Amino acid sequence: MIKLIPKQQKLSLREVKPGGKLIGKLKVPGDKSISHRALLFGSIAEGETIIKGLLPAEDPISTANCLRAMGVKISSIESDKVVSIQGVGLDGLKEPSEVLNCGNSGTTMRLLLGLLVGRKGRHFVLNGDKSLNKRPMQRVRQPLKLMGAEINGRSDGDLAPLSIVGRNLHGAVIGTPVASAQVKSAILLAALTAEGSTKVIEPTSSRDHSERMLKAFGANLEVSGERGRHISVWPGSKLLGQSIVVPGDISSAAFWLIAGTIIPNSELTIENVGLNPTRTGILKVMEQMEANIELINIRDVAGEPVGDIKVIHNDQLKPFKIDSSLVPSLVDEIPILSVAACFCDGTTKITGASELRVKETDRLKVMTRQLLRMGANIEEHPDGLTIHGVDHLKGNHLDSETDHRVAMSLAIASIVAKGTSTIERSNAAAVSYPEFWNDLERLRG
Numbered sequence: 001m002i003k004l005i006p007k008q009q010k011l012s013l014r015e016v017k018p019g020g021k022l023i024g025k026l027k028v029p030g031d032k033s034i035s036h037r038a039l040l041f042g043s044i045a046e047g048e049t050i051i052k053g054l055l056p057a058e059d060p061i062s063t064a065n066c067l068r069a070m071g072v073k074i075s076s077i078e079s080d081k082v083v084s085i086q087g088v089g090l091d092g093l094k095e096p097s098e099v100l101n102c103g104n105s106g107t108t109m110r111l112l113l114g115l116l117v118g119r120k121g122r123h124f125v126l127n128g129d130k131s132l133n134k135r136p137m138q139r140v141r142q143p144l145k146l147m148g149a150e151i152n153g154r155s156d157g158d159l160a161p162l163s164i165v166g167r168n169l170h171g172a173v174i175g176t177p178v179a180s181a182q183v184k185s186a187i188l189l190a191a192l193t194a195e196g197s198t199k200v201i202e203p204t205s206s207r208d209h210s211e212r213m214l215k216a217f218g219a220n221l222e223v224s225g226e227r228g229r230h231i232s233v234w235p236g237s238k239l240l241g242q243s244i245v246v247p248g249d250i251s252s253a254a255f256w257l258i259a260g261t262i263i264p265n266s267e268l269t270i271e272n273v274g275l276n277p278t279r280t281g282i283l284k285v286m287e288q289m290e291a292n293i294e295l296i297n298i299r300d301v302a303g304e305p306v307g308d309i310k311v312i313h314n315d316q317l318k319p320f321k322i323d324s325s326l327v328p329s330l331v332d333e334i335p336i337l338s339v340a341a342c343f344c345d346g347t348t349k350i351t352g353a354s355e356l357r358v359k360e361t362d363r364l365k366v367m368t369r370q371l372l373r374m375g376a377n378i379e380e381h382p383d384g385l386t387i388h389g390v391d392h393l394k395g396n397h398l399d400s401e402t403d404h405r406v407a408m409s410l411a412i413a414s415i416v417a418k419g420t421s422t423i424e425r426s427n428a429a430a431v432s433y434p435e436f437w438n439d440l441e442r443l444r445g
């Protein structure tokens, strides 16, 4: 039902025929945010870190390769294989002899900036692919500069390639203008070797995996304030190697949660999904939609809440509202939620989501462009989308425009559309979910 069109393999043009139902159980790959952090923190800890369930996708592999280029020994990253890291300690990263290639990964570049600015006297150059080199880095550079960092690059230091000269840093109190876990985590990493304490104050709380994991590694870190918006770090503690279990990524599970809801006669159970409350905004939205979902077997795995999610098709979905207070907890799920909105009975409004414009693509623009090709009734606004439910979507020639979340969202939309679709650059999915197309094929039986 889904095939790569042979002559077009370079474009990874994939044909998706509509119809069929999705039935069965699946495990999604490891959480991308937790995987990056496990690699980074394990590298600067003392002793060995063992990671089970690390996401074997392009983005975390970029992080691992950058760390290897600075002398860290990391075993090969393959699915179902435990990864081991021989940590080099807080100040043990070597000056690399090559440019550090962050590929398509914003998390890699922004967290590395925080990690490297305090490595005194060493010089580092960070580069990314075409998409990453267009994404704003000033949001990290500016607060790090307040701590004494030296980062230079195009457009007054906003755009990669970026060069860093490691400096003595000092602690600071920093209010971040956007709720961004990447910005927060970069500051926390720099704070580990700064002189004096650092406090980050977020406008709304973003995902808190860094706080949880840094504490587990032994950092002196305190979370306070309403919904954990104030995070303080005191330098001087040693980080010690840990054993980490990475739960399944709710941002990858999102494609199956929506597929199971909108594809007639579907019934799916997604096992072992991370349910950290800073990430579960999609479940709140699915409640608004009156989707049939059930959380089963909720447990705690290595400091993160985890559970299984069962979803059954529902053809009477209510429209939903997403505003700025909800966006950080579902920021990567908005592309697939915009597909879901096309199948709701009424008008969905998404506001406060201008952050989507600075992701791998401008996701508000790209989802609007692609869904319009499918006959959706969708309007783009500076900070969001208005989507009116339609009777059906229609198959067409589509394009991920190189964005992994767009590729997977269009795949699900194509299954419920009338008529066959072709999706250009479908291989973008490998950035966060290398087995996506195989899982889709298997679930369709």
Ligand SMILES: O=C(O)C1=C[C@@H](OP(=O)(O)O)[C@@H](O)[C@H](O)C1
Pocket: 032, 033, 034, 036, 107, 179, 180, 181, 182, 183, 185, 206, 207, 331, 332, 355
């Ligand atoms: O810290 C992280 O692991 C991430 C934070 C989010 O970005 P922002 O920090 O830009 O919101 C998210 O979109 C990204 O996929 C992963």
Ligand SMILES: C=C(OP(=O)(O)O)C(=O)O
Pocket: 032, 059, 104, 105, 106, 107, 108, 332, 359, 360, 405, 432
């Ligand atoms: C925005 C994303 O990742 P990053 O910022 O790490 O490129 C994403 O995975 O959707």
